[in-house]
Amino acid sequence: MKTILVTGGAGFIGSHLVRHWVKKYPDTKVVNLDKLTYAGNLENLKDVEDMPNYVFEKGDIVDCERVSGLFEKYRFDGVIHLAAESHVDRSISDPMEFIRTNIVGTVTLLNAARAAWNGDFAGKLFYHVSTDEVYGSLGDEGYFTETTRYDPRSPYSASKAASDHLVRAYHHTYGLPVVISNCSNNYGGYQFPEKLIPLVINNIRNRKPLPVYGKGLNVRDWLYVGDHVQAIDLIFHKGQVGETYNVGGHNEKRNIEIVKLLCLLVDRKLGRPQGDSETLITYVQDRAGHDLRYAIDSSKLVDRLGWNPSVTFEQGMERTVDWYLANEEWLRGVTSGDYLHYYTRQYGEK
Ligand code: NAD
Numbered sequence: 001m002k003t004i005l006v007t008g009g010a011g012f013i014g015s016h017l018v019r020h021w022v023k024k025y026p027d028t029k030v031v032n033l034d035k036l037t038y039a040g041n042l043e044n045l046k047d048v049e050d051m052p053n054y055v056f057e058k059g060d061i062v063d064c065e066r067v068s069g070l071f072e073k074y075r076f077d078g079v080i081h082l083a084a085e086s087h088v089d090r091s092i093s094d095p096m097e098f099i100r101t102n103i104v105g106t107v108t109l110l111n112a113a114r115a116a117w118n119g120d121f122a123g124k125l126f127y128h129v130s131t132d133e134v135y136g137s138l139g140d141e142g143y144f145t146e147t148t149r150y151d152p153r154s155p156y157s158a159s160k161a162a163s164d165h166l167v168r169a170y171h172h173t174y175g176l177p178v179v180i181s182n183c184s185n186n187y188g189g190y191q192f193p194e195k196l197i198p199l200v201i202n203n204i205r206n207r208k209p210l211p212v213y214g215k216g217l218n219v220r221d222w223l224y225v226g227d228h229v230q231a232i233d234l235i236f237h238k239g240q241v242g243e244t245y246n247v248g249g250h251n252e253k254r255n256i257e258i259v260k261l262l263c264l265l266v267d268r269k270l271g272r273p274q275g276d277s278e279t280l281i282t283y284v285q286d287r288a289g290h291d292l293r294y295a296i297d298s299s300k301l302v303d304r305l306g307w308n309p310s311v312t313f314e315q316g317m318e319r320t321v322d323w324y325l326a327n328e329e330w331l332r333g334v335t336s337g338d339y340l341h342y343y344t345r346q347y348g349e350k
């Protein structure tokens with residue numbers, strides 16, 4: 001039986017990945033190491049928690065002893081590293097935690113893998129999950145490719161860029177078998193409602209203002225989370241060691257388009273008059289250093305590994321809205337307590 005370590009498996013993308021892996025690969029033991037920060041939630045994994053090939057280990061990726069202990073205990077064949085502080089706005093108000101988890105945590109894992117594998121790299125792989133934000137911001141034209149120069153512009157993206165460099169450095173210096181993917185904005189169920197899409201759906205439900213930064217003209221390239229997970233599976237099994245793959249959905253949308261579409265979908269599904277929720281749209285102060293546009297060229301992944309997104313933007317958004325409306329209890333659970341303090345700090349109101 002193979003054993004893999006997934007870090008950050010209780011978060012948004014991590015929980016989709018763990019669920020996918022545990023069900024699709026019954027002969028692989030999946031060990032999920034997660035600190036359970038505000039963004040990690042074991043409720044996200046209820047349906048797999050009793051599966052025989054799934055194990056949860058609570059812990060911090062910065063804790064060297066804990067991480068090496070797990071490598072000794074389970075003798076991992078592979079690592080899929082997702083654990084991170086992931087929210088740009090939080091990195092602007094409090095960068096240190098991003099440096100700790102995203103940089104020091106990644107090096108801690110690299111050191112543990114290197115020590116445990118001890119030069120015997122056959123069948124081993126360290127997969128680092130990263131973001132398109134490392135490439136910086138585009139103007140009205142062009143796409144990020146794998147050779148675009150790194151130009152991170154927020155503490156979050158700078159910390160992710162540093163972690164990418166360190167992963168590559170361990171490959172070049174020590175021969176550690178690594179692969180990296182840089183993905184665009186994900187959306188889907190189980191995303192913490194500090195991020196645009198779940199935050200707006202939740203606020204529409206509760207008839208609260210829908211905060212749009214600046215003029216709402218910034219562009220993101222949206223990918224359904226299940227298609228990101230499929231890409232990670234494909235790259236893990238078929239990707240070339242030492243390579244980087246960009247992952248994106250070719251769904252460029254301005255933020256205001258996303259917010260208006262969500263108003264339309266939620267109003268329709270809740271039987272509210274058309275246009276009702278658009279009155280909640282509120283333009284607020286822009287994010288500091290707000291990147292204008294992200295757009296991914298994923299042709300390397302498509303041409304070399306045959307990946308293609310399976311869900312259209314329309315299907316994905318419909319599924320996502322349905323998920324949040326059907327999981328009000330989950331939303332209520334994660335938007336109580338600390339979330340209210342965060343919300344007041346960020347938006348100046350409850
Ligand atoms: P998330 O914030 O939803 O989840 C992060 C998870 O990591 C949580 O479960 C949290 O408890 C855990 N974690 C945080 N610090 C930890 C630590 N020190 N030790 C152990 N566990 C810790 O994040 P997400 O949106 O699912 O993103 C997952 C990964 O994918 C991140 O590396 C992120 O940079 C990358 N990524 C995200 C997106 C996106 O759109 N969400 C796009 C591209 C890449």
Ligand code: DAU
Nearest residue numbers: 086087088131132133184185194195196211212213218255
């Ligand atoms: O591009 C990949 C990245 O996508 C990931 O690496 C990050 O982990 C993930 O959080 C996401 O970053 P963004 O900053 O693009 O996502 P967010 O949902 O925070 O914001 C999306 C856009 O919406 C962005 O232009 C800011 C804007 N926005 C966001 C919020 C939370 C608003 O206008 N209002 C809001 O309240």
